[in-house]
Amino acid sequence: MSPSPTWRLAILSVGTFVLGIDGFVLPGLLPEISSDLSVSVAAAGQLTTAFGIAYAVGSPITATLTGRMDRRVVICTGMVVFLLGMVLQAAGPTYGVVMTGQIVAALGAAAFQANAFAVAGVLAPPDRRSRAFGMIAAGVSLAAVLGLPFGLLIGQLWGWRGTLWTIAALAAVTAVMAGLFVPSVTLPATTMRDRLAVLVNPRILALLTVSALVLTPQYLLGSYASAVVGVSSPGNATAILIALSVYGTGVFVGNRLVSLFADRFASLAVIVTGLGVVALCSGLLAVVQHWFLPTLAALFILGTVGLSLVVPQQNRVFVAGGDVAVIALSLNGAMNHIGAAIGAGIGGVVLANAGPLWLAPTAAVLALGVIAVAMITAPDSLGNKPTNATPGRSRDVRAW
Secondary structure (H helix, E strand, C coil), rough: CCCCHHHHHHHHHHHHHHHHHHHHHHHHHHHHHHHCCCHHHHHHHHHHHHHHHHHHHHHHHHHHCCCCCCCCCCHHHHHHHHHHEEEEHCCCCCCHHHHHHHHHHHHHHHHHHHHHHHHHHCCCCHHHHHHHHHHHHHHHHHHHHHHHHHHHHHHHHHHHHHHHHHHCCCCHHHHHHHHHCCCCCCCCCCCCHHHHHHHHHHHHHHHHHHHHHHCCCHHHCCHHHHHHHCCCCCCCHHHHHHHHHHHHHHHHHHHHHHHHHHCCCCCHHHHHHHHHHHHHHHHHHHHCCCHHHHHHHHHHHHHHHHHHHHHHHHHHHHHHHHHHHHHHHHHHHHHHHHHHHHHHHHHHHHHHHCHHHHHHHHHHHHHHHHHHHHHHHCCCCCCCCCCCCCCCCCCCCCCC
16 A cells, blocks of 8 residues: 555654754853854854755756656665755764765755655645645744754754754664655656746846745854844853743644645735734844843744744745746745745844844844845735646736
């Protein structure tokens, strides 16, 4: 008996869980990484920036080179490449080697994650597409809840390298599971010219711009959450563990909720509302950052709202893409990582030059700016409900 579609989505979700552990554990390990590699905390945080840039550049190239291949093969190969990148990081003796490992891991993650979402988007019924995206993305949010404290505990026992070796082991198991249970799927092959031609479409270009920006406030704060918590609890590793676990729990809760909202309401309405909450909560965090418990509350709310905005934005891009929806979705994943890199990069500059107290105010201003960009690029879409269109069919894309 072949696995059910839900089970197959669950396997892909396990893969995004493994990929997500790397991203969510890193902020809590920055002090140890910076000390071991003899670099500043801000420089260690730029490992996230390198991952995002490598993912963004590698995603369209990898997708083009593997366009005619079975998606199962690409997904398994991507996880193996991610595994090699994690081994390189865990064994890397210098900052440069660890940075190289991040880049290799990003290329593998791009191959796995972009294809996981593309397969789900094509196979899922239109009225359940956001839920299918949400199920795969749930792996990332679950990584924030379970992987983060687990990884930090391993880090306290075996060091930050022990955490990365554990992630490598999980990646090996996931590659085997994907090979056994992910279905054989062939998607329409496209050339690099086809992919770049999507960027000429003004509507899709506008949406991809929003995709690049929607995560910047969250990664500006999330990449340096340990520094934010350090204001109220300097040098307290337990406080950092608790705070990042609370933040991760918020990410998990938000991912489950937004998948339901995005199928019921216009995706732009969900995004604008969520960014408004991010701006307000970041502003409040700037005020309460000297007290630990209010900081925890703010981080929970930010986790609930911020990263969950990926799902409705994916839905907008998928529907607006029409016959090139799979291409647009692949580019959307790349733009998400560009946004993550931009957010982490801005956060590093702010931390190095102004200190941790200015991270939250900067995130609040940035969130307001992203709202303005989202409204300008789709000013008439806020009140419209989404259509249940699928690639290859005509559709009304105003709701997106």
